[in-house]
Amino acid sequence: MDVTAQPLFDGTFSIDAVASTAHAVVAQLHDEAMATIAALADTWDQPVEDAPAVEVEEPVTYREPDTWSVADEEDEPPAEEEEDEVRVLPVLELPPLRLRPRPAGTNVTARLGAAETAAADAATDEFAVPGEGRRQFVAI
Amino acid sequence: MLPPDNHVHSEFSWDTGPRASLLRACAHAVEVGLPALAFTEHLDFTVWDAADRATAQGLKDRHPANQLPIDVDLYAETIWEARERFPQLRVWSGVEAGEPHLFGASVAAHLQAAPVDRVLGSLHSLPVDGRLMGVNRLLHAPGIDVVGTMRRYLTEMVAMIEHSDAFQVLAHCDFPRRYWPGGRDRYVEAVFEEQYREVFRALAGSGRALEVNTTSPLWSVELLRWYREEGGDAVSFGSDGHQPHLVGQLFELAVDVVEQAGFRPGRDRFDFWRR
Numbered sequence: 349m350d351v352t353a354q355p356l357f358d359g360t361f362s363i364d365a366v367a368s369t370a371h372a373v374v375a376q377l378h379d380e381a382m383a384t385i386a387a388l389a390d391t392w393d394q395p396v397e398d399a400p401a402v403e404v405e406e407p408v409t410y411r412e413p414d415t416w417s418v419a420d421e422e423d424e425p426p427a428e429e430e431e432d433e434v435r436v437l438p439v440l441e442l443p444p445l446r447l448r449p450r451p452a453g454t455n456v457t458a459r460l461g462a463a464e465t466a467a468a469d470a471a472t473d474e475f476a477v478p479g480e481g482r483r484q485f486v487a488i
Numbered sequence: 489m490l491p492p493d494n495h496v497h498s499e500f501s502w503d504t505g506p507r508a509s510l511l512r513a514c515a516h517a518v519e520v521g522l523p524a525l526a527f528t529e530h531l532d533f534t535v536w537d538a539a540d541r542a543t544a545q546g547l548k549d550r551h552p553a554n555q556l557p558i559d560v561d562l563y564a565e566t567i568w569e570a571r572e573r574f575p576q577l578r579v580w581s582g583v584e585a586g587e588p589h590l591f592g593a594s595v596a597a598h599l600q601a602a603p604v605d606r607v608l609g610s611l612h613s614l615p616v617d618g619r620l621m622g623v624n625r626l627l628h629a630p631g632i633d634v635v636g637t638m639r640r641y642l643t644e645m646v647a648m649i650e651h652s653d654a655f656q657v658l659a660h661c662d663f664p665r666r667y668w669p670g671g672r673d674r675y676v677e678a679v680f681e682e683q684y685r686e687v688f689r690a691l692a693g694s695g696r697a698l699e700v701n702t703t704s705p706l707w708s709v710e711l712l713r714w715y716r717e718e719g720g721d722a723v724s725f726g727s728d729g730h731q732p733h734l735v736g737q738l739f740e741l742a743v744d745v746v747e748q749a750g751f752r753p754g755r756d757r758f759d760f761w762r763r
Contacts, residue, residue, distance in 0.1 A: 410629075412553030413622045415503035416530065416586075416612050417730040418666055418703055442511070445572050448565070 490739050492524035492758055493517065495584065495608060495659060495699060495726025500563045501530040502556040504730045510566050512732035514574045520736045523757045524578035526606040527567065528659075528726075529558050531583040531598060539593035541651065542620075547590065550613070550620040558583070560602035578758060582606030584659060587613060587620070589651035596654065608699070608726075609655030611645050612663060624667040634669055635679065638662075642683035649690040657724045658691050660701040672705050684711065685718050692719035697760050700746055702738040703728035712749030722760040723751050 497503070498510035510527055517525045532555040536542050563581070570579045581604040585595050588609050599607070613620040614637075623641060627634060641664055649658065660666075662684075668675040677684070691698055698715055700707060700723055712723070723746050729735045751761040 410551045410621060410625055412551045412555075412613075413624050414554055415730070416610075416622075416624075416663075417497075417503060417728065442573050445569060448568055448572075 489753070489757055490520070490522050490736060491725045491743065491753070491761060492526070492578070493522050493727050493729070493736050493739070494526045494580075494582075494606060494657060494724045495528050495701065495728045496525050496735055497529060497584075497728070497730045498527050498566075500527070500558050500566070501584075501730070502532070502554055503530060507731055509732055510570055511573065513729070513735045514570045514577055514579060516732045516735045518574060518577055520739075522577070522736050522739075524580065525735060526580035526582040527563075528582035528584040528606055528608045529563065530555070530586065531558065531595065532586040532612070533591045533594050536591055537593040537597070540591045542587075542590035545590070545615065546618055547615055547620060548618045551622075551625075553622075558602070564602070580605035582608065584608040584610050585652075585655055586610050587648065588654045589648040590620075592652055592654065595652075599654070606657070607655045608657045608659040609648060609652060610659045610663070611641065611648055611661075614641060614644060623664045627664055627667050627669060638664055638680060639683055642680060642687055645687050646690045649687070649694055649696075653694070655696070657697045657699050657726075658687075659699045659726060660704050660728065661687055661691075661698065662704065666704050675705070677708060677711050681714065685714055688715040688718035688720055691715075692721060695721075697722035697724040699724045699726045700742050701726050701728050702742050703734070706738065706742060706745060709745055709748045712746060712751070716750050716763055721763050722754075723762075724760050 496513055497508065498513055499508045500510065501508070513525065513527070532553075533540075533542075534550055534553060534555050536547075567579060567581045570577075583598070583604055583606075585591070585607060588595050588607075611623075613622050614626060615621075616626065623637070626632065627637060642662070645658075645661055662677075662680075665672055665675040688698070692715070698720055700712070702725070715723075725739060725742055725746075727735055727737045727739070729737060746761055751763055754760050754762045
């Protein structure tokens with residue numbers, strides 16, 4: 349045997365060395381896991397730190413909806429707003445109108461004139477005229 | 489054959505956008521084959537008369553809102569123009585009176601100054617601590633009892649029918665379901681059957697028509713049968729369209745539902761559907 353030669357690592361570790369290192373790693377992982385679990389147990393149901401605190405007695409300011417229709421700016425954000433702004437509707441081509449009859453009067457029926465009033469009265473989906481004491485429409 | 493659209497809004501309603509147009513709505517109605525349509529503009533009050541029931545109930549105001557009065561002169565001009573331009577279409581004037589039982593004197597004063605062909609009655613708001621609040625907001629208020637609020641809404645609707653004879657057609661009688669928390673698909677009609685029946689009984693007893701509203705989720709055949717069983721005689725179709733292209737929306741489907749519930753076209757194409 350050449351006693352002057354440097355001993356070379358043969359690629360193996362002693363069983364004691366491997367066991368010792370492994371125990372250390374397992375212990376470290378265990379500690380980290382326990383720390384994470386402890387932290388989660390303390391905070392899992394807490395609000396995010398940046399969330400604004402809501403006072404129980406804080407008054408709520410309401411504002412009426414902007415429409416009685418379905419789309420309301422707070423209920424349903426207008427996703428197509430940009431498209432709406434740039435959409436150009438074709439010109440509604442209609443022939444000129446004849447002059448509107450304008451008899452003296454202060455309400456719609458008077459302004460509509462006799463022909464239009466008669467046409468409106470002739471609408472056949474009206475209810476039968478109710479008897480006295482059972483009006484269905486404010487006759488004013 | 490499609491029925492008339494008895495519930496349409498135009499630029500004369502405060503809650504329509506810049507694309508709303510009475511004349512365009514007429515053009516669309518002709519295009520889709522409607523025989524008639526009624527422009528029932530919103531008649532909502534932000535101030536009211538001492539003689540109104542709202543005053544007696546201690547209501548002070550609404551929450552901040554955008555409601556505006558109808559420009560009745562320009563509206564009348566435009567209705568006239570529509571009749572001139574679309575002779576093949578029957579064009580009715582109208583209003584959709586909001587909470588007419590609370591504003592009887594104010595509604596009457598408006599109609600006296602500007603009579604119309606059609607008057608719808610609607611309940612959009614409920615009193616909350618002396619102020620009116622839109623139910624589409626109310627349903628989403630913190631801690632609100634949603635089912636209890638819906639029951640309260642339908643109970644208030646019975647009061648509306650009993651205390652106001654100003655309207656001919658009851659519009660969207662379950663308006664809040666459009667805004668149901670969690671989505672309109674989660675609304676269950678059967679939960680409120682008893683309250684629906686009370687509304688229908690009161691309406692049928694007063695001889696007025698029930699609107700099938702096609703902006704709201706379409707009713708089930710069963711719900712319309714409740715109306716029929718409670719004596720309901722007349723059904724009105726309303727798109728509640730706030731834009732021209734929505735006039736007559738879903739009418740084919742709505743007609744099927746109404747027909748299955750036992751109603752038929754009235755005496756002519758302009759009439760309500762009847763039992």
